[in-house]
Amino acid sequence: MSETIAFTRTPSVADVASHYCPGCQHGVAHRLVAEYLDGMGLAEKTIMVTSIGCSVLLYNYLLFDAVEAPHGRAPAAATGIKRTNPDKVVFTYQGDGDLASIGMGEIMHAANRGERITVVFVNNTVYGMTGGQMAPTTLIGQKTTTSPAGRCSSNEGMPMRMAEIMAALPGVAFSARVALNSVKHIAQAKKAMRHAFEAQLEDRGLGFVELLATCPTNWKMDAVQANERIEKELIPYYPLGVFKDAKKSGVC
Amino acid sequence: MADQRIFVKGNEAVAMGALDAGLKGYFGYPITPQNEIPEFMSKYLPEAGGAFVQAESELAAINMVLGAASTGKRAMTSSSGPGISLMQETISNMAGGETPCVIVNMMRGGPGVGDINTAQGDYFQATRGGGHGDYRTPCLAPATCQEAYDLTIAAFDLAFAYRTPVLLVGDAILGQMKEPLLRRPPIAIDPAEGADWRLGGTSGPNRRFVRSLHLAEGKLAEVNLRLQEKYRAIQAHARFESFQTEDAELVVVAFGSTGRIVKSGVRKLRARGLKVGLFRPISLYPFPEQALRDLAYSGKRFLTIEHNMGQMVDDVRLAVRGLADSDFYGALPGNIPNPDEFEAAIERACA
Ligand SMILES: Cc1ncc(C[n+]2csc(CCOP(=O)(O)OP(=O)(O)O)c2C)c(N)n1
Ligand code: SF4
Numbered sequence: 001m002s003e004t005i006a007f008t009r010t011p012s013v014a015d016v017a018s019h020y021c022p023g024c025q026h027g028v029a030h031r032l033v034a035e036y037l038d039g040m041g042l043a044e045k046t047i048m049v050t051s052i053g054c055s056v057l058l059y060n061y062l063l064f065d066a067v068e069a070p071h072g073r074a075p076a077a078a079t080g081i082k083r084t085n086p087d088k089v090v091f092t093y094q095g096d097g098d099l100a101s102i103g104m105g106e107i108m109h110a111a112n113r114g115e116r117i118t119v120v121f122v123n124n125t126v127y128g129m130t131g132g133q134m135a136p137t138t139l140i141g142q143k144t145t146t147s148p149a150g151r152c153s154s155n156e157g158m159p160m161r162m163a164e165i166m167a168a169l170p171g172v173a174f175s176a177r178v179a180l181n182s183v184k185h186i187a188q189a190k191k192a193m194r195h196a197f198e199a200q201l202e203d204r205g206l207g208f209v210e211l212l213a214t215c216p217t218n219w220k221m222d223a224v225q226a227n228e229r230i231e232k233e234l235i236p237y238y239p240l241g242v243f244k245d246a247k248k249s250g251v252c
Numbered sequence: 253m254a255d256q257r258i259f260v261k262g263n264e265a266v267a268m269g270a271l272d273a274g275l276k277g278y279f280g281y282p283i284t285p286q287n288e289i290p291e292f293m294s295k296y297l298p299e300a301g302g303a304f305v306q307a308e309s310e311l312a313a314i315n316m317v318l319g320a321a322s323t324g325k326r327a328m329t330s331s332s333g334p335g336i337s338l339m340q341e342t343i344s345n346m347a348g349g350e351t352p353c354v355i356v357n358m359m360r361g362g363p364g365v366g367d368i369n370t371a372q373g374d375y376f377q378a379t380r381g382g383g384h385g386d387y388r389t390p391c392l393a394p395a396t397c398q399e400a401y402d403l404t405i406a407a408f409d410l411a412f413a414y415r416t417p418v419l420l421v422g423d424a425i426l427g428q429m430k431e432p433l434l435r436r437p438p439i440a441i442d443p444a445e446g447a448d449w450r451l452g453g454t455s456g457p458n459r460r461f462v463r464s465l466h467l468a469e470g471k472l473a474e475v476n477l478r479l480q481e482k483y484r485a486i487q488a489h490a491r492f493e494s495f496q497t498e499d500a501e502l503v504v505v506a507f508g509s510t511g512r513i514v515k516s517g518v519r520k521l522r523a524r525g526l527k528v529g530l531f532r533p534i535s536l537y538p539f540p541e542q543a544l545r546d547l548a549y550s551g552k553r554f555l556t557i558e559h560n561m562g563q564m565v566d567d568v569r570l571a572v573r574g575l576a577d578s579d580f581y582g583a584l585p586g587n588i589p590n591p592d593e594f595e596a597a598i599e600r601a602c603a
Contacts, residue, residue, distance in 0.1 A: 011455075011456065012455055012456070014457075043453075043455035043456070044453050044454070044455055045453040046453055046455065047322075047323065047451050047452075047453060049319065050463075056465060057465075057467075059459075059461045059463070063455050063456050063457060063459045064453075064455050064459055065451035065452065065453055065454050065455070065459050065460050065461065066451070066459070066460075066461040066462070066463070067318065067319060067322035067349075067451060067461065067462045067463070068345075068349065068461065068462065068463035068464065068465060069315060069318065069319075069345075070315065070341050070342055070345050073311060073312070073315040073318075073342065076307065076311070076312035076313075076315035076316050076318075076319070077315045077316065077318050077319035077322075078319060079279075079305060079312075079316050079319060080277060080279060080305075080315065080316030080317060080318060080319025080320035080321075080327065081319040081320060081322065081323055081451075082319075083277060083303035083305055083316070083320065084276050084277040084302075084303050084319075084320040084323060084325045084327065085320075085323050085325070085452075088323075088452075088453055089453075105308060105309060105311070105312065106308075106311070106312050106315070108308075109307075109308035109312065113305075
């Protein structure tokens with residue numbers, strides 16, 4: 001019987017067991033980043049900025065040079081790297097608490113300046129690492145450990161649609177939202193990942209990709225239910241699609 | 253060769269020092285009284301092939317420094333009290349991640365927003381780590397424009413020799429006064445500087461990372477021990493000026509602009525026959541403890557003068573403990589110190 005290898009490890013993903021919970025899609029998001037950079041032969045010129053959240057150990061799984069930024073500040077650290085090393089490929093990898101809460105200032109301004117960086121934004125609608133507290137992206141009615149009665153807009157405001165907010169900023173060349181809950185959606189995500197890096201590589205502006213991902217542990221669901229939740233609850237509020245794809249870069 | 257001295261503000265001297273030290277990235281946010289530094293950088297750093305970004309906040313500025321510094325580039329920021337407070341989270345991260353950079357604090361009055369007038373109230377923050385965790389940052393305190401220039405260059409060398417953030421503290425007096433400065437030719441930086449740790453695009457198992465998180469059992473303890481060893485080694489870099497202390501009965505301890513004002517007071521009092529001298533710590537961390545202790549051994553009395561309510565006096569007392577004590581005179585933050593006021597305080601202490 002002959003064997004067919006259906007799946008190979010992309011070289012920049014470490015051959016180690018991860019600390020993520022079963023059914024967590026941080027791993028899928030990691031793989032998409034690595035597949036693109038390996039596929040393009042960019043691994044040797046990539047510097048990644050890790051952030052605070054469940055993905056804080058990103059550098060254990062993705063074998064690129066890495067600097068760890070304090071909670072929320074990754075876009076500023078990436079700015080410092082890129083401005084002094086314009087020949088490098090620089091990306092940040094941030095959760096929704098990191099990017100849309102404590103780091104809202106840094107992402108807005110890096111985007112507005114049109115920093116030539118790529119931002120990989122994992123939206124799982126909760127703070128994963130600290131135990132499932134409310135995030136700026138938590139859906140209305142969603143129960144978390146700090147919104148036990150469910151998020152209420154009059155008290156906590158509306159969930160923030162970051163991909164759309166980013167698309168409104170002139171410095172952003174590409175902004176899209178994709179989901180990681182099905183094979184079809186992952187294929188779309190792969191494409192969006194490519195475009196988000198191309199915006200940087202072609203010197204057009206900041207590339208932003210929002211990935212709707214599971215957090216089965218804090219959603220108190222199994223992996224299948226979590227995937228279904230993305231389809232039934234997240235996508236209706238967070239529509240998938242490309243919100244911006246600007247071909248030209250801004251000039252003074 | 254003709255005298256190449258130029259006439260510049262302290263802030264400009266710092267900026268020129270950084271540029272001549274091979275600066276590649278400046279990131280900052282405006283705050284009085286240090287605005288001449290970002291203003292200078294915005295013009296001259298891009299001309300010299302470096303990057304200037306006016307950040308949206310001090311939080312962003314110091315994190316831009318973190319990014320640039322992690323790639324082994326000489327990077328800096330500058331601010332004043334409230335801005336430096338905002339940067340402390342990342343300074344702590346950089347101490348932990350052993351990321352070299354220079355951070356300038358041109359002190360103003362506090363606490364809080366305080367005022368924009370000169371003061372030395374950030375001594376504790378500058379010498380005790382300032383942020384969370386067990387760390388220290390070497391801290392240099394110039395008193396003249398020339399020293400501001402020279403010490404900025406020294407700060408970069410120290411930062412890279414020990415892989416650590418280094419602070420340079422001045423105050424509004426130093427930042428805003430104009431003095432002659434002799435500028436040196438720019439330094440050619442060793443292209444291998446930071447080579448063994450800097451991020452530059454290595455992938456695979458040998459890739460590098462700059463970080464301060466250590467979750468594995470025993471790892472953080474190891475890092476903290478290594479940091480402490482580093483701080484012990486840095487003790488060898490203690491700097492100070494000792495002025496007419498040999499035969500002095502009373503040694504006045506003062507740093508930065510205050511040290512300089514006290515020096516003219518000492519000169520005047522000497523002319524009147526009083527046996528006084530000045531000991532001016534130039535590195536606030538490492539504090540020149542041994543030199544001060546030696547003075548205590550030889551039987552001197554001490555008076556610490558600061559432009560705050562009493563901060564460095566703690567270090568003076570620690571240095572001379574068991575042998576002597578130190579009186580203290582503090583000029584009130586928010587008021588411009590008056591040389592006569594210092595002179596009178598020294599005279600009283602002599603009595
Ligand atoms: C300054 C600071 N505040 C708070 C924290 C605690 N903290 C760690 S992770 C986290 C939330 C991360 O959530 P998110 O970005 O959504 O990522 P996830 O864990 O869901 O992947 C918080 C608040 C911290 N490390 N630093
Ligand atoms: S807590 Fe949530 S985000 Fe974190 S690893 Fe577990 S499933 Fe993933």
